[in-house]
Amino acid sequence: MRLAILLALMLSFSAQAQVERRDYKIIASGLSVAFPSGYACEPIASPFASPTRHDGSMRRDDRNKGLHGGIDLSLEIGTPLLAIADGEVIALGKGGALEGIYRWLRHTPEDTGTRYFIFSKYQHLSTLPTLKVGERVKAVKVIGLSGATGTAGKHYGPTGYPHLHLSTFYGPSDEYEIKGMFGSMVHGKDARLDDSLILYLDGLDDLSAIRSLTDERKTIRPAVVGDDGRIHPEGRKTVWPVSCKESTKR
Ligand SMILES: [Zn+2]
Structure with a gap:
């Protein structure tokens, strides 16, 4: 009898987990990055x-379908992670396996210079939040330190894989719902998961045009933060999520 109850509980738990997990339609963007x-x-x-x-x-x-839902940067544990644009902290906490400690930011069209509300999720951080939900952050603000949380076990072995997984969702509205058993799934209203490189495109006004861009425009040139803590080139609203070493004196 006890076993039957346990079994029923386990079944309902796994059914719930499946309902909460959402599979996304993922199509390669053809974009590449040049710093x-x-x-x-x-x-x-x-x-x-x-x-x-x-x-x-x-x-x-x-x-x-076995396709990556974001971009991964391999990073030493403790690397400062930067806000990719001005935005608002909308969720943070500790998720489950393959997720780890996470942060969600929401960026308005004014924040990024695009037509979209962008929801960005940073995963596998090493530190729990010092930020608060509802807090506005400026681009380049350190929103946490990279880590390997949620990656240990299975493929990555006992020590895990230290990296940043960044996912971005593009939508027409600032509205969203928070789901999942760890409160880690933000569903922006009518928002679509797509390549994070898209947010660095100059003058992005139509997501559906991304895949028919000319080869020249498919090379994305994000602004970066240098040793001086400033954005290069100046005046750009979106920046690479980790700072770069200046390799030559300008
Ligand atoms: Zn990833």
């Missing part, structure tokens, strides 16, 4: 929609 000359920046170890992890192994195919 400003004179700056050494952490490149993307596994791009959006990649079927492989940073080490070249195949991703599990039970989630998003």
Whole structure:
């Protein structure tokens, strides 16, 4: 009898977990990144929609059809993670496996210079929040330190894989709901998961046009933060999520 109750509980728990997990339609954007000359920046170890992890192994195919739902940057634990644009903290906490300690920011069209409300999620941080939900942050503000939380076990072994996983959702509205058993799933109203590189495109006004851009425009040139803590080139609203080393004196 007890076993039957336990079994029923386990079944309902797993059904609930499945309802909360959402599979996204993921299509490679064709975008690639080029950093400003004179700056050494952490490149993307596994791009959006990649079927492989940073080490070249195949991703599990039970989630998003095995395609990567964000971009990964391999980082030493404790690397400062920067707000990619002005925004508001809308959720933070500790999620489950493959998620770890997370932060969500919401950026208005004015914050990013795009037409979209952008919801950005940073994962696998090493530190719990010092930020508060509802707090406005400026671009470049350190919103946490990178880590390996949520990655240990299974493929990545006991020590896990220290990296930042960044996902971005693009939508027409500032409205959102928070779901999931850890409160870690932000569903922006009618928002679509897409490549984080899109937010660095100059003059982005139509997501559906991304995949038919000319080759020249498919090379994304994000602004970066240098040793001086400032944005280069100046005046850009969006920045790379980790600062870059200045490799030559200008
Ligand atoms: Zn990832």
